[in-house]
Amino acid sequence: MDMISNLLRRPAAASVLSLVGVLAFYILIAGVDFGKLMGAASWVNYAARIGIVALPVGLLMISGEIDISIGAMIPAGAMTTAIISGHYELPIIFGILGALAIGVIVGTINGVLAVRTNVPTLIVTLATLVGMQGVVLAGSKLLTGSASVPLTAPDWAKTVFGQLMFGGSHQVVIVWWVFFAVIFWFVLHQSRYGNWIFAMGGDKESARNAGIPVNRMTILLFILTATSASFVGMCHAILFNSAQVSGGMHDIFNIIVSVVVGGVLLTGGFGSVPGIFVGSLTFAIVNKGIDFTAIDRNWSNLIIGVMLLVAVAMNESLRKLALSAAIGKRGKQKQDAPMSAASGEQRLPVPHSRRVERNEGPTDV
Amino acid sequence: MSDKTPVLEMRGLDKSFGPIDVLHDISLKVHEGEVLCLLGDNGAGKSTLIKTLSGVYQPTRGEMWMDGKPVSFANPREAQNMGIATLHQFGGTYPLMSIGRNFFAGVEPTKGFGPFKAFDRAKANRIAVEEVQKMGITRITDGDRLVGGLSGGERQSLAIARAVYFGARVLILDEPTAALGVKQAAHVLRIVKEAKRRGLAVIFITHQVMHAMAVGDHFAVLIRGAIAADFRKGERTREEIADLMAGGESMADLEANIEGYMETHDGHPPPPAH
Numbered sequence: 332m333d334m335i336s337n338l339l340r341r342p343a344a345a346s347v348l349s350l351v352g353v354l355a356f357y358i359l360i361a362g363v364d365f366g367k368l369m370g371a372a373s374w375v376n377y378a379a380r381i382g383i384v385a386l387p388v389g390l391l392m393i394s395g396e397i398d399i400s401i402g403a404m405i406p407a408g409a410m411t412t413a414i415i416s417g418h419y420e421l422p423i424i425f426g427i428l429g430a431l432a433i434g435v436i437v438g439t440i441n442g443v444l445a446v447r448t449n450v451p452t453l454i455v456t457l458a459t460l461v462g463m464q465g466v467v468l469a470g471s472k473l474l475t476g477s478a479s480v481p482l483t484a485p486d487w488a489k490t491v492f493g494q495l496m497f498g499g500s501h502q503v504v505i506v507w508w509v510f511f512a513v514i515f516w517f518v519l520h521q522s523r524y525g526n527w528i529f530a531m532g533g534d535k536e537s538a539r540n541a542g543i544p545v546n547r548m549t550i551l552l553f554i555l556t557a558t559s560a561s562f563v564g565m566c567h568a569i570l571f572n573s574a575q576v577s578g579g580m581h582d583i584f585n586i587i588v589s590v591v592v593g594g595v596l597l598t599g600g601f602g603s604v605p606g607i608f609v610g611s612l613t614f615a616i617v618n619k620g621i622d623f624t625a626i627d628r629n630w631s632n633l634i635i636g637v638m639l640l641v642a643v644a645m646n647e648s649l650r651k652l653a654l655s656a657a658i659g660k661r662g663k664q665k666q667d668a669p670m671s672a673a674s675g676e677q678r679l680p681v682p683h684s685r686r687v688e689r690n691e692g693p694t695d696v
Numbered sequence: 697m698s699d700k701t702p703v704l705e706m707r708g709l710d711k712s713f714g715p716i717d718v719l720h721d722i723s724l725k726v727h728e729g730e731v732l733c734l735l736g737d738n739g740a741g742k743s744t745l746i747k748t749l750s751g752v753y754q755p756t757r758g759e760m761w762m763d764g765k766p767v768s769f770a771n772p773r774e775a776q777n778m779g780i781a782t783l784h785q786f787g788g789t790y791p792l793m794s795i796g797r798n799f800f801a802g803v804e805p806t807k808g809f810g811p812f813k814a815f816d817r818a819k820a821n822r823i824a825v826e827e828v829q830k831m832g833i834t835r836i837t838d839g840d841r842l843v844g845g846l847s848g849g850e851r852q853s854l855a856i857a858r859a860v861y862f863g864a865r866v867l868i869l870d871e872p873t874a875a876l877g878v879k880q881a882a883h884v885l886r887i888v889k890e891a892k893r894r895g896l897a898v899i900f901i902t903h904q905v906m907h908a909m910a911v912g913d914h915f916a917v918l919i920r921g922a923i924a925a926d927f928r929k930g931e932r933t934r935e936e937i938a939d940l941m942a943g944g945e946s947m948a949d950l951e952a953n954i955e956g957y958m959e960t961h962d963g964h965p966p967p968p969a970h
């Protein structure tokens with residue numbers, strides 16, 4: 332019982348439950364063949380596409396901000412690569428660096444606007460979303476005269492960014508997704524920077540007062556979200572040998588839903604990388620798994636809506652559970668009983684006074 | 697009083713936020729092993745002053761000196777590195793983070809090397825629990841618990857424990873006893889005395905005359921951003937201090953007014969003045 336409640340208290344618990352619920356629904360009610368679903372690539376590819384962006388977006392949301400300009404950055408990354416290396420036929424490396432550079436530039440703009448102005452980041456990034464859509468469309472019309480640009484990438488670039496693996500239809504971005512997930516997990520849960528991100532989302536003012544470089548971290552997180560989006564776009568252009576200016580709008584909501592289903596609190600300060608990872612997976616299964624059923628694909632949005640509500644409700648109640656964890660309930664905690672620890676590293680050891688309060692309390696004045 | 701160099705000295709500090717002048721010409725000293733009580737009505741500028749001392753704000757004019765040398769803090773971290781630890785009024789804790797992570801926010805202990813430096817959770821938890829227990833909160837034994845599940849006073853004690861732990865030279869406490877019970881407040885006062893005994897310079901803000909008189913060696917009263925009185929222990933009576941804290945109005949008069957009003961109004965207190 333204790334173990335179960337401890338597991339439920341983990342920030343990723345609700346997303347795992349959502350995943351189980353969605354799978355159960357598809358397999359038991361909608362009649363999906365589990366083996367076939369597991370063997371299919373469509374949902375894994377999709378999970379990786381949104382998952383790569385969901386990781387930094389999740390961290391940004393934990394820090395208390397949001398970035399919706401990612402919706403324009405996915406096509407922006409794709410178009411940049413295709414224009415540089417397809418239309419102008421420069422080596423692919425310039426196309427790749429160009430895509431990443433546009434991510435860094437837009438991310439920096441978002442971040443600097445976020446810390447310099449008091450405009451909520453929803454509005455800041457809404458502005459860059461719309462602005463970048465215009466830039467990408469007008470730019471590609473101006474430079475190439477078309478809204479769709481072909482691209483032929485050399486073999487090495489295909490191998491690294493745009494290949495299908497196992498001779499089947501799994502895309503190499505899946506490997507990138509897992510790789511990024513491990514890095515983000517380390518950063519958020521193991522490094523001090525993770526602590527800063529949580530503190531920023533918990534109480535920005537206190538975080539600043541505690542000496543955490545809040546502004547620098549915010550700008551960095553915005554650079555990561557925009558660049559990860561342009562990275563995904565770049566991979567797609569290389570895989571599909573072309574890029575279109577449209578698309579990416581659905582991704583905004585899909586990514587944010589994944590992050591929220593993954594247990595990240597919309598107001599910041601709480602969440603986890605395993606949760607975000609499972610959230611993306613769950614979202615992708617709902618979205619692509621519908622094709623394995625007899626259900627009309629349009630219904631998948633209803634399922635997503637329901638899942639979002641259920642997952643958020645679960646997140647809320649599980650977080651309450653985590654907060655109300657009984658004091659000193661777990662027996663094993665007794666081991667790190669505080670008094671026994673060496674006090675050598677304390678800078679100001681204040682001995683625990685044994686005197687009765689009355690002797691030195693405020694009442695003796 | 698002493699001819700020793702003060703640990704921290706303010707010389708003619710001014711602070712304005714755009715057109716709003718909050719602090720005017722503040723000059724104060726605090727020595728080793730001395731408690732400076734900063735008193736004053738709501739909005740007098742006490743928090744603004746200590747935020748300037750801890751690097752959150754930069755003074756508009758004036759200088760700060762530490763150990764006889766001029767210093768300036770571009771950010772809170774620089775002040776922290778000089779050994780100034782501050783407990784700010786409100787906040788200081790993050791409800792959805794564990795006790796250990798709260799305690800070390802911004803100054804995390806790490807283990808490992810290079811890019812693989814990991815937050816040392818066991819050490820953070822152990823020290824955090826140890827230090828809050830010293831504050832008299834013995835109910836806290838698990839550093840992994842989320843702070844949001846603690847009571848207001850327990851959270852406050854955690855924040856104080858943190859400032860005490862990191863305050864190497866100067867300890868600044870902005871209304872530390874505000875949310876605390878009698879017993880915990882007594883603990884805080886005891887800790888202030890202990891810090892003083894160990895040679896720290898302490899700046900202590902409170903609205904409670906009792907608490908101020910229990911620990912203060914030196915008192916400075918701010919009224920509308922300027923120093924209205926600056927005196928040492930024993931130079932003023934308790935009533936005089938209370939009057940100064942109320943912004944220069946006589947507490948006895950205020951109380952008499954209220955009582956007189958209540959007598960003529962069926963025991964109802966007067967409506968708040970605007």
Ligand SMILES: Nc1ncnc2c1ncn2[C@@H]1O[C@H](COP(=O)(O)OP(=O)(O)OP(=O)(O)O)[C@@H](O)[C@H]1O
Nearest residue numbers: 713716718736737738739740741742743744745785
């Ligand atoms: N960032 C700011 N911008 C503009 N005005 C400010 C700012 N911070 C504080 N003030 C103003 O400065 C004055 C002093 O505020 P401060 O918080 O220092 O008061 P205080 O003495 O700490 O009061 P309290 O006892 O209520 O905590 C107030 O009138 C406040 O409105």
Ligand SMILES: [Mg+2]
Nearest residue numbers: 742743785870
């Ligand atoms: Mg204040």
